[in-house]
Amino acid sequence: MKIYTAFVATLASLVGLFASGEWKTLEGEMHMFSPGKVSYVMTVLWTAISWQIASVGVVGLIFVVSSLFSNVISTLALPIIPVFAVIFFHDKMDGIKIIAMLIAIWGFISYGYQLYVDDKKSRKTSSSVEENS
Structure with missing residues (x-):
């Protein structure tokens, strides 16, 4: 169930990103990030990964404990x-x-x-x- 919820949220976010035209400003946002482009990508990537781990952990707590x-x-x-x-x-x-x-x-x-x-x-x-x- 958690995978479907995350998938729908991802799709809604992507539709909103492209429908609003915000995707055009992402490159400028990356260039303005003071630590650099690599740090920007790594921050976004590891934030996404850590939220997924946290979500799986919360579901695991529900199944194992309560x-x-x-x-x-x-x-x-x-x-x-x-x-x-x-x-x-x-x-x-x-x-x-x-x-x-x-x-x-x-x-x-x-x-x-x-x-x-x-x-x-x-x-x-x-x-x-x-x-x-």
Whole structure:
């Protein structure tokens, strides 16, 4: 299923790229990339490969462990990605990225807290059922 979804997304992206005429600016974008043409191609190539590996890994987590654990790992990865972009690609950390990172961290903490509350409630319910029987 993941392969079909990725294939459709790739086709939609390519249709959008050619329909909008953006494909004409790709060569200029590559020339303006300060580290050079090879670095531009390698960045695009390895970004695509790493996203495919991440997608297969998430699906693997669903099959091997659970979809819940897969969602936890995906949610945890959201605030880490901008930090890696700053470290490895020397990207600038501006206000929008900081706000997005804080919201992602807040979402992860809220998710973990809700799991804690649900677990505490289910333990309380199961212990009261055991006492009644």
